[in-house]
Amino acid sequence: MRVAGAITIAGTALWLPEKVYSASEAQAAGSVTAADSEGELIGQLPVADIAPPRMARLAAQRALEHAGVTAAEIALLVHAWVFDQGPQTWTPPHRVARELGARRCAAIGIRQMSNGGAAAMQTAIAHLLAEPRAAAALVTTADNFSSLPYDRWLSVPPLGDGATAVVLTRGSGPHVIESITTTGDAGMELHFPTSDPFEPVAVHTTNAPSRQALHAFAANVRDAAEQALEDAGLDWHDISSVLLPRLGKTLVSHLARTGLPAGLADRVVQTGYATGHLGSGDMLANLAEHRGPRTDEHHLHVSTGAGLTTTCLITRGR
Structure with a gap:
């Protein structure tokens, strides 16, 4: 969009x-x-x-x-x-x-x-x-x-x-919105926990995403990021910071290496040390905690969730 x-x-x-x-x-x-x-x-x-x-x-x-x-x-x-x-x-x-x-x-x-x-x-x-x-x-x-x-x-x-x-x-406002896009892959629904992930049975067994789900996450992130850049009329060189979900180093590194367009992995800002994963709030938390873009800078904010769905938001400074 x-x-x-x-x-x-x-x-x-x-x-x-x-x-x-x-x-x-x-x-x-x-x-x-x-x-x-x-x-x-x-x-x-x-x-x-x-x-x-x-x-x-x-x-x-x-x-x-x-x-x-x-x-x-x-x-x-x-x-x-x-x-x-x-x-x-x-x-x-x-x-x-x-x-x-x-x-x-x-x-x-x-x-x-x-x-x-x-x-x-x-x-x-x-x-x-x-x-x-x-x-x-x-x-x-x-x-x-x-x-x-x-x-x-x-x-x-x-x-x-x-x-x-x-x-x-x-x-x-400190963030001017250039674009926001959402992509999905409903075919991956069955590769996520088939029981309630908040029930005891999920611990150590079904709570972690499968290898196939991880690959699908990365592909979904790439599609959403590329569409957001296209809608904003930008390429990866225009992005100064990338903020990914608060998923821990392993998952964030996987998404950065395999999901982001070439060149953006080095621009990822590590977040979540003092919070862990905030449920549905990671993108908004990153907007609140990380400084807004300086004039004519652009930030790429990435969110993704089981199912699966990915949203990418691009903001620039005023």
Whole structure:
């Protein structure tokens, strides 16, 4: 999808709880080895004690303040998640919108595993492009994995709790959106866990992607990246930084080597040391934590999720 600067990211936020579960603690408990944790360049995982919709609200408040936008100005709220959103949360996006004070917005939810936040971004961008009455859109993600039936370090990749938010407008902002594209390969659906990946049976057996799935991930990333570059009218030389999902060193290195167009592997920025994988929030977390592009610089943001689906976003500095 060619955006050509018509939409900007006016505000971003990453909310993380204060409590963390460190790699050294997991090693002492016998859950993981040093190679499984620090060798993956993940040093700690944040651990939350509040429900995800509230986490999303806290992130959204920060992003709105950063953007100079009020909750009443939000025309569309898109909330994405991976894991249970807490008791009596029939529709998480409406809970987030109500508690935020965005009571007149359209609130929708996307649950697409790890690519949920990126898919929510594309949904919100398309809405702003197509609906002239909409002045601003808000994208949120939130997950709390504390009730997992196994140690969160045993997941592939290890899972951290957190919430993210991005405010999209037609005004000014640190990220100007040039393009966003999504590609998929539904034929790979059966190569992922056939049981719930958050059930105990998934640990050590079905949680890790197969070799065939890894090859499909890489091919999907390459297709999405090439399409995003084409839609933005750029080639790989124009990209100054590449931000991949927070999947740990092994998976990130695989995607960088085999999935990115030639020349971009050396421009990958390592992320996630203090968070691990944030469910559907990795792309939004990278937007919040990594500095925006300088004037005329371009960043390539990559998200991918089981199923499988890949989204690539290209932003430039104002």
